[in-house]
Amino acid sequence: MGNESVSYKCPNCRGPLAYTPGQGDEITCEYCETKFSVADLDKLFATEREMAAKTEEAKEQKWEAEKAGGSWDPEEAAILRAMTCSSCGAELICDENTMATQCCYCGNATMVPGRFSGSLKPDYVIPFEKTKEDAVKAMDEFCKGKFLLPKDFTASSRVEKIQGMYVPFWLFDADVEGRAQYSATNSRVWDDGDNTITETDHFRCTRGGTMSFYRVPVDGSEDMDNTFMQSIEPYDYSKMVPFTTTYLAGYVADKYDVDAQAAIPDADNRIRQTTADVLYNSVNGFDTVSQEDCAVAKESSSVAYAMAPVWIVSNKYKGEVYTFMMNGQTGKFVGSLPVDYGKGKRYSALAALISLPVTYYIGKFIASLFA
Ligand SMILES: [Zn+2]
Numbered sequence: 001m002g003n004e005s006v007s008y009k010c011p012n013c014r015g016p017l018a019y020t021p022g023q024g025d026e027i028t029c030e031y032c033e034t035k036f037s038v039a040d041l042d043k044l045f046a047t048e049r050e051m052a053a054k055t056e057e058a059k060e061q062k063w064e065a066e067k068a069g070g071s072w073d074p075e076e077a078a079i080l081r082a083m084t085c086s087s088c089g090a091e092l093i094c095d096e097n098t099m100a101t102q103c104c105y106c107g108n109a110t111m112v113p114g115r116f117s118g119s120l121k122p123d124y125v126i127p128f129e130k131t132k133e134d135a136v137k138a139m140d141e142f143c144k145g146k147f148l149l150p151k152d153f154t155a156s157s158r159v160e161k162i163q164g165m166y167v168p169f170w171l172f173d174a175d176v177e178g179r180a181q182y183s184a185t186n187s188r189v190w191d192d193g194d195n196t197i198t199e200t201d202h203f204r205c206t207r208g209g210t211m212s213f214y215r216v217p218v219d220g221s222e223d224m225d226n227t228f229m230q231s232i233e234p235y236d237y238s239k240m241v242p243f244t245t246t247y248l249a250g251y252v253a254d255k256y257d258v259d260a261q262a263a264i265p266d267a268d269n270r271i272r273q274t275t276a277d278v279l280y281n282s283v284n285g286f287d288t289v290s291q292e293d294c295a296v297a298k299e300s301s302s303v304a305y306a307m308a309p310v311w312i313v314s315n316k317y318k319g320e321v322y323t324f325m326m327n328g329q330t331g332k333f334v335g336s337l338p339v340d341y342g343k344g345k346r347y348s349a350l351a352a353l354i355s356l357p358v359t360y361y362i363g364k365f366i367a368s369l370f371a
């Protein structure tokens with residue numbers, strides 16, 4: 001029975017209600033003493049029960065994660081190579097002609113070649129549209145005018161280290177049904193000469209609808225910093241094409257370490273949150289709105305495995321790793337820059353030097369006034 005999962009709340013004060021569907025004629029709320037007809041409550045709570053049952057059902061209904069990705073043909077597997085970073089353990093895949101000279105993640109220069117095995121073949125790939133030259137230019141722009149950047153940290157000195165990499169992604173499609181309840185208020189305040197009167201109207205709002213989610217991405221790489229990845233999104237998925245090994249020529253691919261199954265909670269969260277936001281934003285015309293509950297149930301779903309293009313450069317600079325990334329399709333660029341602390345100190349020392357004589361001068365001037 002779905003009934004147990006619904007805790008009935010008084011429609012007036014939201015206090016717990018001693019209510020059993022279809023029994024008796026009338027119920028009085030113990031908290032606010034409002035009387036309700038059971039027939040009205042039955043009608044009111046029917047949707048809640050239906051939604052609770054659907055949410056229960058949705059928990060059972062799993063994503064078909066095992067359908068994401070395919071297996072490599074023997075000819076494809078034969079030309080693929082694996083490399084493991086001796087420092088951070090990241091595993092990269094490339095074709096026989098492409099060798100990464102350094103780790104895309106930690107900047108370490110020792111990549112250990114290994115046997116390629118056990119990875120799924122991507123369903124789709126988003127091809128690179130931006131060239132290495134574009135990436136160098138973007139990095140130059142990014143470094144320009146950064147006063148505290150060390151002199152030896154310039155884009156041109158890093159060119160040979162800029163590597164095109166495919167980042168593994170799981171893409172989730174789903175049709176969902178969402179239903180939510182809100183309590184809302186509108187207040188009026190006026191003065192009748194003696195008293196200030198506040199009149200508050202309370203509303204109970206229900207919103208529901210179906211929504212289709214298309215290509216909700218979840219990063220398949222633990223090595224890849226999620227904030228970085230999310231800040232170079234979005235990708236234009238309309239340009240996504242079926243994957244072939246040809247797309248690997250000259251690039252490396254990160255081997256996923258978060259499998260489709262493990263990516264599900266992130267996808268579910270993103271979908272649930274977006275649905276809740278859309279429903280909430282449709283409750284307009286009130287002074288206050290607060291969500292009482294929200295249920296989201298999946299109706300149909302599918303998962304695919306895709307590769308997204310990124311230009312990446314990671315550098316170890318005085319023990320710290322600095323990463324720059326560019327969306328290989330749109331050119332959106334993000335990065336962290338090393339700060340030359342020597343320069344920083346000189347700068348603040350200079351500021352202190354400038355302010356000192358002024359204080360001294362004013363001090364002397366005031367002293368002379370009183371002399
Ligand atoms: Zn009540």
Ligand SMILES: [Zn+2]
Nearest residue numbers: 085088103106
């Ligand atoms: Zn590494």
